[in-house]
Amino acid sequence: MSGFQRYKKILDLFSEERSSWTVLEISKSLKTPSSTIYRIVREMVTAEFLESASGSYFRLGPAFIKFNRIIKFSDPLVRAGQPFLKKLANENPITSVNVLARLYGNNVMCVADYKSPSFKKNTSYQRGKLMPLIYGATSRAIIMQITGKRLEDLINLENFKSDEDKKNFLKDLKSDRKKGYCFTEGQVDKGLIGFAVSISNKKLGIEASLSSIFNLDDFLLEHEPIIYANLTTYGLLVEKYINEIFEDIQKYHHETNSIR
């Protein structure tokens, strides 16, 4: 355990299900002497990445809330896409959850979401949540823009039920790429269906998707063209705004650099 990993391993213990740990628990879990963990935890408390709670428990610190905010207000994808999610929800013919998601390591992470107020069911798509790479339209619209060795590497890390499954997945990917959008049914949450389009910006290294999720029960075939049209329109709009934000950033850096 060295470098940043030393700290990361501790942070990775914290989850929604288990959000507070004592030093002794951490020490056992990482098989590291408690005197060492005490020192590291103290450092992280100073930096506000951890904070002490009651008992002798520690939990994630407010630094995450602060940096999350900075991302929310400066990340080009979130900045460009967030404002459109509500509009998309309002224009969809039936009640929906609308999601911006992107690649995060070997998973897909939701970075912004808007649920119509009338949408009842809980979905797995909420900001900050990791999603499987190979299930759901949201994820598929992201990987369908990746090709070659990179795609191969990503796919090889996944556990397909069978070789048959893998073949089908790759075939679907191809046809979705041609169609320009994805559709899946119940792959992530039962009773829900998803439509998605790709969002990308090479210069900014953005590989993402915009998706709308509906209750299967609400859905009629006649809705499909409207859903598709909405996603396509807003998808392009988001890409356009990402570009504008990119140019702003460039201009800003140019200015700050020339001043120096």
Add this chain to the structure above:
Amino acid sequence: MSGFQRYKKILDLFSEERSSWTVLEISKSLKTPSSTIYRIVREMVTAEFLESASGSYFRLGPAFIKFNRIIKFSDPLVRAGQPFLKKLANENPITSVNVLARLYGNNVMCVADYKSPSFKKNTSYQRGKLMPLIYGATSRAIIMQITGKRLEDLINLENFKSDEDKKNFLKDLKSDRKKGYCFTEGQVDKGLIGFAVSISNKKLGIEASLSSIFNLDDFLLEHEPIIYANLTTYGLLVEKYINEIFEDIQKYHHETNSIR
């Protein structure tokens, strides 16, 4: 520069105004050789605390979104208070911004906010934003629950305009403590007024506040008792829920510990 500080110093460069940096810029800014920064940045990219953007720029990584989510769904204060903010907004006699805030080092940080849809002005109170310790009702309701040496230490770090100012501040603090709530006018945002009550839980180490912010123009004296009653009621309710969450956590840890 050693330990976690090594990493923290880099992260602290990133802000809403300046959200992407090249290695060379970081290197200059921290007066550290670029070969060192390259290594550190690479580590942080692997851990997803940074990510590479276009050009040779780096920005904050998705790890913050992930951990922020875990906090949002597990932090007792946020979990207990978040659901009441909207209710509070709806029961207030005039349009409002409603905020949960807590101590964060030597500042106050907003950890949850709900703005009535009809509230026009932008306020400084948004989740993740740091606020001054000595201005605004939101902050005052937090420090008014701190006493003795701890209070002294906190206050001594602040720059008061004059000794007179400091005296007045301490006097106001005393009288607010007696009244049980705070009121300030235009200390943070011009044209806005704030009311706040304390939220605390010793066992969980929570020193926080619940506040409602209004447009001065909308406000009539007859609103005051209603505002005060709402804040007090919801403040107590939030504290009650924090307590319940605390007991849940205790039970959970008791179970998981006895299993082992």
Add this chain to the structure above:
DNA sequence: GTAAAATTCTCATTTTATAAGAAATTCTAG
């Protein structure tokens, strides 16, 4: 008030980080 638990401290030893420059890779403009 006291025993147990939590936390900090000490220090010899091991491990890791540092930084200068070389080497390799990636980008860019023609």
Add this chain to the structure above:
DNA sequence: CTAGAATTTCTTATAAAATGAGAATTTTAC
């Protein structure tokens, strides 16, 4: 496609920092 520039990684001896066992101290709980 290619040369040159910019970016990034690698190599290395040396300096610096982390480790962990156990003692010492502080805090907590009853």
